[in-house]
Amino acid sequence: MSKKVLIIEDNNEIRENVVEILELADYEVFAAKNGKTGVDMAVKNLPDIILCDIMMPELDGYGVLYMLNKYPETAAIPFIFLTAKAERVDLRKGMEMGADDYLTKPFDDMDLLNAIESRIKKKEAQQAFYSKSLDNLNAIISKNDGLAELKKIVQERKVRQFKKNQVVYYEGDKGNGLYLLISGSVKTIKLAEDGRELMTGIYGPDTYLGVHAMLANEDYTDTATALEDSALCLIPKDQLEQLLNMYPIVAREFIKLLSNDIREKEDKLLQLAYHSVRKRMAEAMVRLSRQSGDERETFKISREDLAAMAGMATETVSRTLSDFKDEGLIDKKGSSITILDINRLAKMKN
Numbered sequence: 001m002s003k004k005v006l007i008i009e010d011n012n013e014i015r016e017n018v019v020e021i022l023e024l025a026d027y028e029v030f031a032a033k034n035g036k037t038g039v040d041m042a043v044k045n046l047p048d049i050i051l052c053d054i055m056m057p058e059l060d061g062y063g064v065l066y067m068l069n070k071y072p073e074t075a076a077i078p079f080i081f082l083t084a085k086a087e088r089v090d091l092r093k094g095m096e097m098g099a100d101d102y103l104t105k106p107f108d109d110m111d112l113l114n115a116i117e118s119r120i121k122k123k124e125a126q127q128a129f130y131s132k133s134l135d136n137l138n139a140i141i142s143k144n145d146g147l148a149e150l151k152k153i154v155q156e157r158k159v160r161q162f163k164k165n166q167v168v169y170y171e172g173d174k175g176n177g178l179y180l181l182i183s184g185s186v187k188t189i190k191l192a193e194d195g196r197e198l199m200t201g202i203y204g205p206d207t208y209l210g211v212h213a214m215l216a217n218e219d220y221t222d223t224a225t226a227l228e229d230s231a232l233c234l235i236p237k238d239q240l241e242q243l244l245n246m247y248p249i250v251a252r253e254f255i256k257l258l259s260n261d262i263r264e265k266e267d268k269l270l271q272l273a274y275h276s277v278r279k280r281m282a283e284a285m286v287r288l289s290r291q292s293g294d295e296r297e298t299f300k301i302s303r304e305d306l307a308a309m310a311g312m313a314t315e316t317v318s319r320t321l322s323d324f325k326d327e328g329l330i331d332k333k334g335s336s337i338t339i340l341d342i343n344r345l346a347k348m349k350n
Contacts (some may be wrong), residue, residue: 002026002027002028003027003028003048003049003120004027004028004029004030004045004046004047004048004049005022005027005028005029005030005047005048005049005050005051005116006029006030006031006032006038006041006042006045006047006049006050006051007019007022007029007030007031007032007051007052008031008032008034008035008037008038008050008051008052008053008056008061008064009031009032009033009051009052009053009056009082010033010034010053010056010057011053012033014053014082014105015031015033016031018031018051018112019031021109021112021113022112022113022116025113027116030045030047034056034057034058034059035052035056035058035059035060035061035063035064036058036059038050038052038059038064039059039064039067039068042068042074042077043071043073043074046073046074046077047077048077048078048120048123049077049078049079049080049116049119049120049123050068050077050078050079050080051080051082051103051116052064052065052079052080052081052082053081053082053083054081054082054083055083055084061081061082061083062093062097065079065097065098065099066097069097069098072236076123078100078101078119078120078122078123079098079099079100080099080100080101080102080103080115080116080119081099081101081102081103082102082103082105082107083102083103083104083105084104084105098160100119100122100161101115101119103115159182159231159232159233160231160232160233160234161229161230161231162184162186162226162229162230162231162232163226163229164226164227164228164229165225165226166225166226167223167224167225167226168186168209168224168225168226168232169210169220169223169224170220170223171190171191171219171220171221171222171223172219172220173219173220174219174220175210175213175214175217175218175219175220175237176234176236176237177210177214177234177235177236177237177240178208178209178210178211178214178234178235178237178240179208179209179210179224179232179233179234179235180206180207180208180232180233180235181203181204181205181206181207181208181209181230181231181232182205182206182230182231182232182233183205183230183231184205184226184227184228184229184230184231185202185203185204185205185226185227185228185230186202186203186209186224186225186226186227186230186232187199187201187202187203187224187225187227187305187308188200188201188202188203188209188222188223188224188225189222189223189225189308190221190222190223191223197304197307197308198308198311199305199308199309200222201222202227202287202288202309209224209232210224214237214240227301227305277310277312277316277320278320278323278348279348279349280310280311280312281306281310281312281317281320281321281324282324282329282345282346282348283310283348284306284309284310285324285329285330285337285339285345286339286342286345286346287309288301288309288337289339289342298336298337298338299336299337300335300336300337301335301337302335303317303318303335306321321337324345328340328341329341329344329345330345
């Protein structure tokens, strides 16, 4: 079956040219000459991918993307902006709103076809990857009906790609749902009054961010930032509330997650208050190593992130890591750290 493509473009020549190219490539093509018509056609035809101009009268490309993200049936459709502007601010705004890619006019036939093919393949690969991540949800939900419902909710949502150091959400932002981390890693931090960062958590694949904001119906209490290129799925708050009301066992399991998170933060506060610099650094190393899943695996982390994690100055981090290297506890090359003796680190005296 031919893949369906929707092109939303107010320039008649460009729109007709794109339609001709795509039909020759055996795509089923729908064309709209303005944003409002494009949104209606997307909802009606549910294309496999959408190409949309940014600068249009009445409803521009940003407005189209915003409207499509409000409908569950269109929110997960790959979305490519077409723009004559190459300014970074325009591109960044589009990507932060959830666009998957962009093409800068003028583009040739192969640029267009490659962009469409790669995005459709990526969507199909992500859907296949769901099976692995969602199977792990059995640890969260024991009822088959509850598991099936949560799977359905997640599969209907778009997986968003976050580049390294890109902010997922800021402290104080309205908690609009729960993030499931599909791949990569994310850190959460709080900012002290003097501007220093305190890392409140590091999250890996198949973990959730924003549980507290969701359950307490409050704003996000920290800032989440991608430590590496990561993929996250936002499960909307209203859909989650329906699920939690329908399946109390699911709510209880999320409360357990929140309780575990609170307990870990309490332990960290005790460590910051009573443990020596060396012991705090050793405990940070052990946590990072165990998170990687291999006690000898090399992981990368910046001095600043280690300082925020262990609650110390970056200069102290450098001195302590040098001491650990001299003592044969770790090996260090740049930002890469390899644990050499996990047992001695875990038993570090205060």
